[in-house]
Amino acid sequence: MAMKRTTTAYVAMNPRRCMACWKCVEKCPKKVIGKTGFLGHRHVIFENADACIGCNKCIKTCLQGVFFKPDASVSCTMNMGMAFRIERLLPLAFVASAVTGIGLHIAGHGTSHETWHNWGVAHVVASFIWLLSVMAHVRRHKHWYKTLVSKRVTCKRLITFFLSIAFLIVAVTGILLVAYVEGPGSSIGLWHYKLGILLWVLSLIHALYRK
16 A cells, blocks of 8 residues: 555645654654655655544644644645655755855866856856755745744754845855856955855755754
């Protein structure tokens, strides 16, 4: 029998809202709920859906609204396969953007314009893929942004908040570089490089800090 990942006979879930606190996993008396994820991204699934007895402890425990009654008006239309393809693409695009960015910066201090140009093209392509994957990732977790003001401020939430701000600034400066600025030594280019390093550090912390 195929494993039910987002519904049981009594409860449904919306994994997009999961913050990976695992309280529901601990509370479930029948071990219905399990953990899944890839690298820094983790969330709950129904590992043993047929064992669910409808005690509703998961609904009462979760403060993020991950679990709900199947007949509730909450929609859970997440495509799990596509979601995990995006999560796998995100770290790969992150590494590619970081490596090509450093290569572009080093090439900018060299004498070969062709080498600098090639690194520039590679960095633009890698960063564009990273931009798209981050946008998809943020869209999956838009519930987090909606609750940013109402929820208690924690270190993890601050890291994610500053990461989001840094990403926006790096994206804007990157677009300006591609559209208007020529030369690797421009002031915007240097700011883009420095903020890019900060963004990479925050991204690593964000991935490693999410438990």
